[in-house]
Amino acid sequence: MIEITNLTKEKIVAGFLKKVAEKATKVLGKKDFAEISLVLVGDAKMKEINKQYRGKNSVTDVLSFEGLNEIVICWPQAKRQAEAMAKRARLDSAKRAKTPKNPLKDELTRLLVHGIVHLAGYDHERSGAAAREMSRIENKILVRI
Template sequence: MRISVEVINRQRKIRVASKKVISRIKKIVSFLYETKDKKLSKITVKNPAFLLISVIFVGDQKMKELNSKYRGKNSVTDILSFPYLENEPSGNLFLGEIIINPKKVFSQAKQYNKTFWQELDRILAHGILHLLGYDHEVSDSEARKMRKLEQKILSNLKP
């Protein structure tokens, strides 16, 4: 499966290496594809030319605005995911957008005694799973399923 990732950085607080983000996302999606994840298999049944994903890094203010607008929560969050699952005329499948606040990711990494990239990997995996339709807020069993899959992904990402 061919994957195309667009990375847009609209914040200046934390330096984020776009090439590394792209590489990590490709590894996550490839792992899900190779392990025949049911949700990914279902949406790629038409064998799209490319699977497209956008990642946008934003600061606290923008993230707070988006979180308020789309989730009704007037606070800064680490990630928001917007699944689109739209087939384009070109034969590509636009999976959706992942909006990330790297400053929040950095503070969570410190809180959990992780590196920035370890926490960002977790956030990227989490966001991709949301784009595929996983939702930890639906039920406890869905939350467990999503957490377990995140752990499998993260284990696979380790060097």
């Protein structure tokens, strides 16, 4: 169902990521995702891919390639975003009780779900309405994980 290629030196939780992918495709009702390829890369590789395919000379957190059923996640960017999220939660006393136990795992989950929703044909960059619909679908999946 999901093939994971880790091009970083970091250890990954492949079993967990596979379960996330299975749950997301089930919620989406997408049986046609015979195989999804997830590639974890570093900053330099993500910047290169982002420039090549989107014309943006910068690092991004996740890219999806619908025709290939491929998702590329930038591990260092996911880690930075997870650390920032945890720091904001610690600083905001109202959110302190909701501070995630494993912010990196949560961020990787969010990014993988985001990528899978893109593979299902949703695109938040088309319009505000499309962005809201995509966000709604992502949240529907995330509450079930």
